[in-house]
Amino acid sequence: NAGVTQTPKFQVLKTGQSMTLQCAQDMNHEYMSWYRQDPGMGLRLIHYSVGAGITDQGEVPNGYNVSRSTTEDFPLRLLSAAPSQTSVYFCASRSVTSLVQYFGPGTRLTVT
Amino acid sequence: AQSVSQHNHHVILSEAASLELGCNYSYGGTVNLFWYVQYPGQHLQLLLKYFSGDPLVKGIKGFEAEFIKSKFSFNLRKPSVQWSDTAEYFCAVTPNQAGTALIFGKGTTLSVSS
Numbered sequence: 001n002a003g004v005t006q007t008p009k010f011q012v013l014k015t016g017q018s019m020t021l022q023c024a025q026d027m028n029h030e031y032m033s034w035y036r037q038d039p040g041m042g043l044r045l046i047h048y049s050v051g052a053g054i055t056d057q058g059e060v061p062n063g064y065n066v067s068r069s070t071t072e073d074f075p076l077r078l079l080s081a082a083p084s085q086t087s088v089y090f091c092a093s094r095s096v097t098s099l100v101q102y103f104g105p106g107t108r109l110t111v112t
Numbered sequence: 113a114q115s116v117s118q119h120n121h122h123v124i125l126s127e128a129a130s131l132e133l134g135c136n137y138s139y140g141g142t143v144n145l146f147w148y149v150q151y152p153g154q155h156l157q158l159l160l161k162y163f164s165g166d167p168l169v170k171g172i173k174g175f176e177a178e179f180i181k182s183k184f185s186f187n188l189r190k191p192s193v194q195w196s197d198t199a200e201y202f203c204a205v206t207p208n209q210a211g212t213a214l215i216f217g218k219g220t221t222l223s224v225s226s
Contacts, residue, residue: 031213033213040121040218040219042216042217043202043219045213045214045216058213090156092156099161099163101158101214103148103156105154105155106155
C-alpha cells in the first residue's frame, strides 16, 4: 500500500492564481481531511469528508474548496491564492472502525 | 467548540533528562486522545493513543501518556530522552462521535542536546 499520497510536494503561486492540491489514499478509508500547518499554530482543519459525496468545513475553510467524488481522492482547491495561504498542507485519512489518522507527506505552498 | 491546549511551546533538554509535555482539552463528553510526532522534514506519525481502559498508555520509542479525566489532561512522558527525540509533538483529540475530525493542539517543539 502507498498509504496517503500528495502531489505536488512543493508549489509556488502568484497571488490570484488557482490550483488544486491532490490527495489520494489506497486504504479504502471513509474519512479524509485537509489540514494546514503554520509555525506556532499547529495543524488546523480546513475541510473534511466522511465519505464520497459528503464534505464539511473545518476551522479555517475560507478560500478553499473540496469535493469527494470517489473514496480514494480528496482534492483541495485554492480558488484565488493569497499570501496568507502560504503554508504546509497535509492530507489525512482514517477508517470508520479505527480512529487513527494516517497523514500524507505534505505539500509546501508559497504564495507570492 | 472543542480545543486542545499544549502548555509548552518549546522545551530544551539534555540527553537522559526526563520529559513531560502537558496537554489539556475542552470537551465534556467521551473523547479519544492522541499524541503525534513530527521529526524534522517528515510527516506526522502516531506516537500513542487512548480510547478507553487503562488510563496509562504506552507508545513507541519508550513514550507513555496518562489520561486524567477529572483534569481533562493527557500528558506525555518519557523517563530518559535521546537526541533522536528532537521533534515537534502534537496532542490531538476527537470526540467519540461519528463523523468528527481530529482537533490538534499548537504543538511543542522538543530540542534535545547530546
